Amino acid sequence: MRILVVEDEQDMNLLIQKVLKRSGYSVDGCFDGQEAEDYLAGTEYDVILLDVMLPKRDGYQLVADLRSKGVDTPVLFLTARDSIADRVKGLDLGADDYLVKPFDFDELLARIRVLSRKRVGHKSNQFTVADLTLDVERRQVYRAGQEIRLLPKEFSILECLIRGKGNVLSRRQIEDSIWNYDDTPSSNNVDVYISKLRKKIDGDSPVKLLHTIRGVGWVLRDDGAAALAGQDGKEV
Incomplete structure (x- = not known):
């Protein structure tokens, strides 16, 4: 399974990549919305981990653009913005899940497994x-x-x-x-x-x-x- 991590905080980005790779995933990482667009144009991913507040293009714009193009790759927002309004906005734009920072990596991995199961219509691990x-x-x-x-x-x-x-x-x-x-x-x-x-x-x-x-x-x-x-x- 291949995952794209879009997070502008470099230390957090690299840490997430390390955890995912240790769990057996193939991972690419990028640091702004424009770079994420370039990655997504060249490769199909199984899950996208997407920060909301990004340079160049924010996560809301990026997920809205993906859905308008018919791209159905599961998107999990990772963000410090924890208001109900922010969560509703992200989900309404087409995100599949929302995880507020700071988060536990075991929970992140569990949510990735859920998203990957849903994509193939499977209900267990x-x-x-x-x-x-x-x-x-x-x-x-x-x-x-x-x-x-x-x-x-x-x-x-x-x-x-x-x-x-x-x-x-x-x-x-x-x-x-x-x-x-x-x-x-x-x-x-x-x-x-x-x-x-x-x-x-x-x-x-x-x-x-x-x-x-x-x-x-x-x-x-x-x-x-x-x-x-x-x-x-x-x-x-």
Whole structure:
């Protein structure tokens, strides 16, 4: 999951980024409304953490502009402005949630999980495909009741696939979701991680869950499910 942090107080911005990265998220940070527009024009994010009082363009203007363009990315306002009128204004403009500074980081992480669940129409922190379970909050993965140890990037790629289960994700889509602007993934990074991930979650199991759609990308689904309709390319 990729998150954009828009906060003009540099120390706070960097601290939020540190906490999010430690929790396994891919994170980009910027310090004013115009810079945020540039980031959002180039990348799709799963959640935006947005301060209200920003240089160049404030958070209210930014979220109103996003919604007018049909961008439905969840927005969580982070602000010291705690009046009811301020909260109502932000929510009416299209924000999804509001967290007043100072806040507890555990609460921030919980609210991010709620927003990410709502976006994919899921009601819990656990995602399943067949006998594979991924717990976002605990960052644990189980197959047939046995825990599977994954590296951080492996977990992030699996989370990306399981959130979009049944949908084929391209290399570019996975890279955009997992790596931030400070990362420089090589052209075969995703392929290498997918190969390792397949060995760990499928192994010797007769039911394979991670499939390659040649020339398109990868999909996570039950091997016994019907073939995906309308997809080009051959499954291997």
